[in-house]
Structure formats: structure tokens, C-alpha cells
Amino acid sequence: xxxxxxxxxxxxxxxxxxxxxxxxxxxxxxxxxxxxxxxxxxxxxxxxxxxxxxxxxxxxxxxxxxxxxxxxxxxxxxxxxxxxxxx
Numbered sequence: 181x182x183x184x185x186x187x188x189x190x191x192x193x194x195x196x197x198x199x200x201x202x203x204x205x206x207x208x209x210x211x212x213x214x215x216x217x218x219x220x221x222x223x224x225x226x227x228x229x230x231x232x233x234x235x236x237x238x239x240x241x242x243x244x245x246x247x248x249x250x251x252x253x254x255x256x257x258x259x260x261x262x263x264x265x266x267x
């Protein structure tokens with residue numbers, strides 16, 4: 181990742197945008213990263229992947245909780261007890 185001080189980023193905005201199409205650019209203030217500028221398509225893919233990972237973690241957690249819950253009953257058993265026919 182390319183680093184660029186904020187003062188230079190302001191002065192060379194169009195160069196920063198051009199560079200961000202090739203690789204992410206970290207904007208720094210006093211040597212510390214503050215924000216990252218990256219190509220829109222890459223940002224969208226990264227956010228989608230992050231959302232998918234969060235969803236998978238939530239499903240895994242729910243499955244663990246269900247597996248540990250002695251009160252959990254299979255759907256077929258609940259339907260049978262309620263007189264419901266599953267398709």
C-alpha cells in the first residue's frame with residue numbers, strides 16, 4: 181500500500197486518484213494512517229466479503245447456541261406435535 185501525507189494528498193488529488201486505481205493509498209497525518217483511498221470496485225468487493233464473513237460468523241454462533249440448547253427440537257417433531265404436514 182502506498183502512503184501519502186495528507187498535505188501532499190490535497191496538493192496532488194488527481195495523482196492520488198490515479199494511483200488509487202492501481203493500489204490502495206493510505207493518507208497519513210503526522211505519520212499515522214488516517215484513511216485509505218481505493219478503487220470503488222475493490223472497496224465494494226472488500227465490503228461484500230466482510231459482510232459475508234460477518235454473516236457466516238453469526239450463523240456459526242447461532243448453530244453453536246442451538247447445539248448447546250437442550251430445549252431445541254427438530255422441526256419435523258414440532259410439526260408432528262402440532263399436527264402440521266410439512267411439504
